[in-house]
Amino acid sequence: MPAPRKKPSPPKSLRTADKLARLGLSSDMALVLHLPMRYEDETQLLTLREAGLRHGSTVQVEGVVVDCDVQYRPRRQLVVKISDDTGLLILRFLNFYGSQASLMAAGKRLRVRGEMRHGFFGDEMVHPTVKAVDEGAPLPDALTPVYPAGEGLSQALLRKAIAAAMTRIDWADSLPGALRERLGLMPFEPAVRLLHNPPPGASEGALLERTHPAWTRMKFDELLAQQLSMKRAQAARRQQGAPVLASVGELTHALLAALPFSLTGAQQRVLGEVRTDLQAPYPMQRLLQGDVGSGKTVVAALAATQAIDSGYQAALMAPTEILAEQHFRKIASWLAPLGVDVAWLTGSLKKREKEEARARIESGRARLVVGTHALIQHDVGFARLGLVIVDEQHRFGVAQRLTLRNKGVDSVPHQLMMSATPIPRTLAMTYYADLEVSVIDELPPGRTPVVTRLVAQERRDEVIARVHAAALEGRQAYWVCPLIEESEALQLQTATDTHALLTAALPDLRVGLVHGRLKPAEKQTVMDAFARGELHLLVATTVIEVGVDVPNASLMVIEHAERFGLSQLHQLRGRVGRGAAASVCLLLFQGPLGPVAKERLAIMRETTDGFEIARRDLAIRGPGEFLGARQSGQAMLRFADLETDQWLVEQARNIAQELLSSQPAVADAHLARWLGAKEDYLRV
Numbered sequence: 001m002p003a004p005r006k007k008p009s010p011p012k013s014l015r016t017a018d019k020l021a022r023l024g025l026s027s028d029m030a031l032v033l034h035l036p037m038r039y040e041d042e043t044q045l046l047t048l049r050e051a052g053l054r055h056g057s058t059v060q061v062e063g064v065v066v067d068c069d070v071q072y073r074p075r076r077q078l079v080v081k082i083s084d085d086t087g088l089l090i091l092r093f094l095n096f097y098g099s100q101a102s103l104m105a106a107g108k109r110l111r112v113r114g115e116m117r118h119g120f121f122g123d124e125m126v127h128p129t130v131k132a133v134d135e136g137a138p139l140p141d142a143l144t145p146v147y148p149a150g151e152g153l154s155q156a157l158l159r160k161a162i163a164a165a166m167t168r169i170d171w172a173d174s175l176p177g178a179l180r181e182r183l184g185l186m187p188f189e190p191a192v193r194l195l196h197n198p199p200p201g202a203s204e205g206a207l208l209e210r211t212h213p214a215w216t217r218m219k220f221d222e223l224l225a226q227q228l229s230m231k232r233a234q235a236a237r238r239q240q241g242a243p244v245l246a247s248v249g250e251l252t253h254a255l256l257a258a259l260p261f262s263l264t265g266a267q268q269r270v271l272g273e274v275r276t277d278l279q280a281p282y283p284m285q286r287l288l289q290g291d292v293g294s295g296k297t298v299v300a301a302l303a304a305t306q307a308i309d310s311g312y313q314a315a316l317m318a319p320t321e322i323l324a325e326q327h328f329r330k331i332a333s334w335l336a337p338l339g340v341d342v343a344w345l346t347g348s349l350k351k352r353e354k355e356e357a358r359a360r361i362e363s364g365r366a367r368l369v370v371g372t373h374a375l376i377q378h379d380v381g382f383a384r385l386g387l388v389i390v391d392e393q394h395r396f397g398v399a400q401r402l403t404l405r406n407k408g409v410d411s412v413p414h415q416l417m418m419s420a421t422p423i424p425r426t427l428a429m430t431y432y433a434d435l436e437v438s439v440i441d442e443l444p445p446g447r448t449p450v451v452t453r454l455v456a457q458e459r460r461d462e463v464i465a466r467v468h469a470a471a472l473e474g475r476q477a478y479w480v481c482p483l484i485e486e487s488e489a490l491q492l493q494t495a496t497d498t499h500a501l502l503t504a505a506l507p508d509l510r511v512g513l514v515h516g517r518l519k520p521a522e523k524q525t526v527m528d529a530f531a532r533g534e535l536h537l538l539v540a541t542t543v544i545e546v547g548v549d550v551p552n553a554s555l556m557v558i559e560h561a562e563r564f565g566l567s568q569l570h571q572l573r574g575r576v577g578r579g580a581a582a583s584v585c586l587l588l589f590q591g592p593l594g595p596v597a598k599e600r601l602a603i604m605r606e607t608t609d610g611f612e613i614a615r616r617d618l619a620i621r622g623p624g625e626f627l628g629a630r631q632s633g634q635a636m637l638r639f640a641d642l643e644t645d646q647w648l649v650e651q652a653r654n655i656a657q658e659l660l661s662s663q664p665a666v667a668d669a670h671l672a673r674w675l676g677a678k679e680d681y682l683r684v
């Protein structure tokens with residue numbers, strides 16, 4: 001066997017290109033659009049005496065080396081002393097190369113930048129940046145950019161690569177002058193040049209805060225590219241065929257007649273929007289937003305009956321087994337009496353049950369299928385899938401949603417996505433620019449708003465007494481155990497301990513326990529007992545977060561509320577206030593709380609409006625965290641900030657529409673520039 005040949009190491013320039021590519025900087029335009037995160041002011045030079053008065057701040061000085069020496073105590077280090085006419089400064093380097101020592105040999109003139117410190121032997125800097133210069137060497141006349149960098153990429157290298165790219169790109173402005181003037185935007189080239197090399201006198205504050213007009217231009221361009229690409233994707237989708245679900249027929253009318261309530265105005269409006277979409281020959285992509293308890297399920301069911309009435313199947317997918325089961329039970333209780341075969345499919349079914357369900361789905365006998373992501377596994381084939389409904393869509397990845405969409409036989413099924421985590425308007429406009437959005441902005445009548453109180457953990461005993469009192473009045477309560485992110489086992493332990501403790505503290509009450517590790521059947525037994533009123537108190541982990549619907553429960557206790565996300569607290573709180581009784585939510589917290597935690601809990605006390613909570617949550621946390629890791633990776637904006645740049649988002653959206661209809665060539669040019677720089681704005 002021939003010995004494996006040793007690979008020659010790649011040329012240095014190639015390795016640099018690789019490193020740049022790792023940062024997504026593989027084209028000249030990408031380099032040019034790699035903008036500084038901050039600047040260093042190297043336009044000023046202080047004398048050593050002046051610098052000596054500025055301990056703690058970063059300064060630039062110049063001096064001649066009078067001594068350069070390796071010391072070994074307290075640890076090995078290079079110690080360099082420089083002086084000018086006014087004083088002396090010690091430079092310390094704990095890690096250094098031999099070449100550095102020769103660069104800083106006695107007699108050399110050094111320009112040094114670093115933080116001034118007061119050392120035992122006098123003024124000093126640790127690990128300053130150092131450059132050998134000739135006497136009288138000119139100072140830069142612009143602030144020096146500091147770029148986001150990756151491993152092994154020095155600022156010097158990035159600066160060089162970017163400066164070179166700037167000499168090669170086509171600077172033509174992608175926006176026509178008239179449009180720029182109308183919007184008050186800077187031209188492209190001066191904006192970009194200014195951001196890379198701000199002239200003296202440019203406001204460093206405005207640059208750092210990204211309020212400078214040059215930044216505004218970049219943000220607008222970025223948002224416009226995103227809007228354009230999403231609108232294009234939407235248009236492309238319209239080219240795909242979808243089954244025309246034209247018939248609002250017998251089954252739909254029978255369901256409406258059988259419901260124990262009539263639809264709210266908001267439900268009717270939203271249902272009208274969905275109906276119109278389903279009758280179109282291209283796939284619906286609609287996001288149905290509605291606060292917890294606003295009644296999304298029935299709208300979903302009525303969309304499903306329209307598909308069934310039109311001779312197609314519908315599928316409803318939920319992120320967790322407990323939520324899927326809730327849907328299944330509710331919808332089956334509506335549709336089974338009307339003669340509809342509703343199939344149930346999750347991963348935890350026995351093999352035989354799974355096969356049986358699959359057979360009914362494949363033959364088309366099952367008209368509606370409810371389940372978890374087991375629905376999108378490859379071995380499930382639908383006979384005639386016309387509509388896919390995805391609950392809590394933000395919990396699924398895009399890929400998962402797409403798989404279900406591809407289960408249509410000769411056309412793409414319509415998609416209805418539901419979310420009880422209301423997404424603020426700006427966020428919806430950017431992240432879901434390719435979706436139609438319907439909002440149920442009204443709760444069914446007869447609900448009483450939940451009163452929320454913050455209670456310090458020390459007063460837990462009073463809270464237990466309160467649970468007791470509520471139970472004596474015939475009401476039921478939830479007790480949600482703290483979220484322990486690091487360890488599911490620990491979370492389980494806490495729930496078990498809490499259950500034991502509350503059972504002991506409330507000997508005359510029946511206390512149940514539900515958590516994620518229970519088998520589905522066990523879970524259901526407990527939930528059923530609670531729903532039938534056989535349990536006074538249900539101790540739970542966050543498994544009850546979504547969907548659980550027990551109208552008689554009117555007290556919710558959440559321990560360590562400070563550890564939960566706001567939308568999660570809102571979801572949990574939504575489990576009460578579902579009946580006529582006045583409901584209370586007690587948020588137990590462990591003090592002392594930091595200012596952010598205080599503000600977050602205050603929001604929960606001040607409002608029960610999920611949209612308002614989402615908006616304020618976004619303001620505190622920023623969109624990346626708000627959407628969670630799954631979403632934020634997709635279309636993260638680099639420059640624009642959805643909270644502070646709302647106005648720009650709206651502008652970009654309007655202009656995108658305008659350009660696509662009246663100046664498509666401008667849209668093309670703009671997209672080409674920005675997509676060439678970053679490809680993942682384009683989403684499916």
Ligand code: ADP
Pocket residue numbers: 261262263264267290291292293294295296297298420444445547549
């Ligand atoms: P969510 O939007 O949180 O999914 P659900 O669909 O679970 O809300 O509805 C919450 C509760 O309100 C359910 O018990 C449901 O049957 C009931 N409901 C839905 N619509 C109405 C209505 N128009 N009038 C009265 N009750 C309704």
Ligand code: MG
Pocket residue numbers: 296297420547
């Ligand atoms: Mg729901």
